[in-house]
Amino acid sequence: MHRSETYTGTGECPASKPADSIGLDSPPGGLSEDQGFRISHLQVLDEFGQVDEQWEPDLSSEDLTRLYRAMVLARAVDDRMLKLQRQGRIGTFPLSVGQEAAACGPALAMTAKDWFVGSFRELGGRLMRGEPIENLLLYYNGYEEGNGFPGGDRMLPISVIIGAQTLHAVGIAHAMKLRGENDSAVVCFLGDGATSQGDFHEAMNFASVWQAPVVFICMNNQWAISVPREKQTHSRTLAQKAIAYDMPGVQVDGNDALATYSATKEALDRARAGGGPTFIEAVTYRMMMHTTADDPSRYQPAEQLEVWKKRDPLPRFRDYLTAKGIWSDEREAELEAETKQRIEDAVKAFESRTDFRPDAPFDHVFGTTHLGVEEQRAEFLGNLRKESSDA
Amino acid sequence: MHRSETYTGTGECPASKPADSIGLDSPPGGLSEDQGFRISHLQVLDEFGQVDEQWEPDLSSEDLTRLYRAMVLARAVDDRMLKLQRQGRIGTFPLSVGQEAAACGPALAMTAKDWFVGSFRELGGRLMRGEPIENLLLYYNGYEEGNGFPGGDRMLPISVIIGAQTLHAVGIAHAMKLRGENDSAVVCFLGDGATSQGDFHEAMNFASVWQAPVVFICMNNQWAISVPREKQTHSRTLAQKAIAYDMPGVQVDGNDALATYSATKEALDRARAGGGPTFIEAVTYRMMMHTTADDPSRYQPAEQLEVWKKRDPLPRFRDYLTAKGIWSDEREAELEAETKQRIEDAVKAFESRTDFRPDAPFDHVFGTTHLGVEEQRAEFLGNLRKESSDA
């Protein structure tokens, strides 16, 4: 009963009257209404793991397993990093617990030619795109060495300034279009808080004016640090922000990996076919603190967390896989052991790293050599030498 | 047949489902649509001056005459300033020809306690708020002296950086609310181009989150210098941008002074009553060059101008007044003479101004005295003296 073929419901962008290209149009006489605006909603897997077969995507067991493994890995990495942080072995970092389906579903929908432009709470997605765990540990322990890895040619590094990455995504997407790379599109993640930034709006507008092949995935996790979603913006949904740009707007259950996959897949297909951008709101929840520096008990209603625990994306996906006969307790146990080992290996590799040239930041100030930079590098190294001899 | 009382059509903001205040909501199962989004349109006076009595506002002859006189004055000032600029007697300035109804209708709807926050193409509105013509001449001849005038306590000066003023308007509006000035609201003008700026989006979002008493009037004059409306943004209307913020969005015939008046009046009443902000798109046309430095023949289709000439806001309003028996050829002739005289007087006053202290810009660097500023003032005056003695 796989009907992914017929799933095109979110793509249309109804026009009650055509755009007026030479500005001849003026409003009709009297008072009238234009009601031709809409968004769509999608949930495929409910919180009990029941699938709505009508909208079930046509995914192989391998793909479904890959998706589940990624979500499990992400959660385990988060868990381990939290411990490392508490032990002072890495610095501040943002957990993505609860948001695995919103990050991994879209990543599964991407091909190697698509670009992944993230913010900082898409751990599972980054891992699926090949980012080594060791890199994340390096990054969150304050080393630029954590940023690059061989092969990550179409994934931008973590973007800290809220909303800024949305413009980079649109630029990349437009470049793909200009260069005729019709098999490439961009997936861009952002938070609910990011929708308040001017850059987000400019990105949405440029994307729609250029009909750039980009899919925005807004992880509405209900919070921007301590600010709840309803103080962030007054609109009932975030998806409806797409209407301002005549862009398809879709609200999906962000804890349903099938919904995030399907909506992204459809949007990517449309984007690659020249159909322009899509905005997807993935309704999810930040189940842990904002970052390890945050204390949510200051602002978070406990009952809210309780409700969302029941909507955890992992158990429901496991139940779905189990019901399909793809998953079992043994496989779960195996995966657990394997995941643990993988993380241990990464932590070991990370903690044995010593190849941090102190002057590395001078290497990449410019792509050309400038005397002033080299003078400062020499001065810097001289200072380090003097300090260690002083000590 | 005055039914302005019943005119509340633009104010509702339908909610297909209520805002979810503790983030418990997730999308409904399966694929569904939310179609509960709309904008409204309003035209009261068509391009032949025919009034739609159902929506005709209840305005006195005095008010109607005031509105017409302001529009006529604005056009005459523009006309005269263009000549002065061509003669090198003032500098670059932006004409508002064709947009008089979009600027003056809203100004008529305001009280003295409302704030007028403009961009730079609301000449008629500024004149209605008491700005002396002499000031405009001073300003456009490069003298800060043109900025202030006694009494203009609730009108901000011209704002050149596109979109920036929208945030000031929201701040003022929120201050009115915080201070309990329930009889004050803000009218904020912006252009179609301004809707592309990040600041505009942030202003819309803050306004709606704060439910601030502000009415945005977007003068969609089809152009941002050479960039046509449809390259500025991909949406069919600008009014629908309000939907992103669950704010009432209204598209009015911007060349119909009754529609711009009525829509603003309703929005202001709602704002003062605590009903929050409104976004009004006034569809109009820039009938002249962007500024006197611009040459629209490089980009403007001639046939477009022809179409819009027929929609000129002035003749249609005069026809309406004439049909109502409020206006006549004699009154028109009188007004013409009076307007001419008023402008002549202002030009004379402006050209006889010599009281420009060269060091005035040092007066207002800070509100406190600082040695560095005074040292520089002395140096500046010393330099001027030396230069004139050298000459």
Place this chain on the structure above:
Amino acid sequence: MRRMNMVQAINLALDEEMGRDDRVIALGQDIGVNGGVFRVTDGLHTKYGEDRVIDTPLAESGILGTSIGMAIAGLRPVAEMQFSGFSYLMLGQLEGHAARFRGRTHGKFTVPLVVRMPYGGGVRALEHHSESHEATYAHIPGVKVVIPSTPSNARGLLIAAIRDPDPVVFMEPKCSYRAFREEVPEKEQGFEIGKAQVVKGGDDLTVITWGAMMRPTLRAIEEIQQHRKVSIELIDLLTISPMDGDTIAASVAKTGRCVVVQEAPKSFGPASEIIATINDKVLMHLEAPVRRVTGYDTTMPYFGRENDFMPNADRIRRAIEDTVDF
């Protein structure tokens, strides 16, 4: 007299001013219920309510732009940028509007707002959380830039900033937030914006610094004085702009030698302006080149390397000794 750290002292100043003047309001991201990510506004939300301590949407330009409007309309907004590293998003509003309304309206509309922002490195934070942008703000005519260095002067200067009729960028050295406590007098001492403070008189050399660099500088001076006799005058700039050139000039005229310590990248920073001021006013008194101890002209590295890149007591000490020995 109360012993408090800088976070508490800033909180006190906000509380005092909000209590004194109901036009004073605070706004920013997470400053309300959460009390700010550094807890600087802790308790104010409860005390003054959400109309006066406003959790805003996540938009720096929006925060500053609406603050400008509120200031024009008669309020006295104290806006917080969560980190100075995000503050360039509001530079257009600051330079284009906050700095200009007074001049643009010949004094009719003014913008008495304060924009507070934690700045600088040393707290092991993520990218964009450790910058020192004061030079950029100081280059804008019409804006005042103030950087306290201790709990007491933070409290006094913030009060002065809130009462000031002009826009003030108030940059808080976040690595000093909880680094130490000091006595903070019951009544505010009357710090004046635009005045540097001679923290310690001396005859042989002038050290000029501000904000977070005061602590390593004090340490460096202490170390030097443990092993040699040299009389060092220490100036805490406190106001970056408008800069107190007279205090600088008087000191350097006396000592003939000067070291400037700046956390920001070297080039085009405040140290350069200080050197230019010395050049303008007292060049002929100089017996040695002024030395700059500064950050390097690289992006602030991630925290794994930040300590190597920020000026430390050792570098400052050597610069002082080299200058004395020149």
Place this chain on the structure above:
Amino acid sequence: MRRMNMVQAINLALDEEMGRDDRVIALGQDIGVNGGVFRVTDGLHTKYGEDRVIDTPLAESGILGTSIGMAIAGLRPVAEMQFSGFSYLMLGQLEGHAARFRGRTHGKFTVPLVVRMPYGGGVRALEHHSESHEATYAHIPGVKVVIPSTPSNARGLLIAAIRDPDPVVFMEPKCSYRAFREEVPEKEQGFEIGKAQVVKGGDDLTVITWGAMMRPTLRAIEEIQQHRKVSIELIDLLTISPMDGDTIAASVAKTGRCVVVQEAPKSFGPASEIIATINDKVLMHLEAPVRRVTGYDTTMPYFGRENDFMPNADRIRRAIEDTVDF
């Protein structure tokens, strides 16, 4: 050889580079059909089509932010800010991203873009159309700031900027756009970013300036040399950052006297950095304080007063004479 003005020379450089390398694209407000408000991009839209000469929506941060993305994806965007007075709206993207991607990815993703912007006063323009913001850009590590002064060096430097692997802020002195013509060689001469040019050798005094200030400076030197014998070396900075300290130092070591001419407000401007560089490298050669001839620390006044506020030949001449006579 062709005689052309600076607008034509910049247009030529764009045309040459777009013709040579199809990764080069231009984008900005009104740069397409309209050819730019100063006509700098005139004809390019017709020649290269709307995919390579893009009329963007009215959003400076959007223009720069999408340019960053395009550069990362392999294009070479040349973005225009219609006036530098609006360019602070994109400072967050410039400092936060354009300047950092190279370091942030250890060289994997780079941002070879140029952001062109007319700057400075003297054309009787409205508010925000006459600023000189180069110091702000120059304080950002990872960004290069270039300011040409003549048609030839504008053409040569713009070509170098487009080929440069890093983000370059290219500031065009708009009052020189059509002020004069000069021969522009058939083949580009190979200007190098990071190198100042000694325009005229001399032994008694060094004058350092850039951009629009070159013309009044040349006039001042000419006037002086009509009535007294003094040998003046003139340095055109061309690159503001990274600054060519060696050329400055070598010259001042020789002459011992220096005047810097800067259009921007005085404090925290490039002149201060030049003075600091002289202090660092050749202070002991100075026989007189370096003089700054600069704008004042006020918002750029409206055009009715701009001529009084901008440095002119007379002020420059007096500064040179005073420094020679010191």
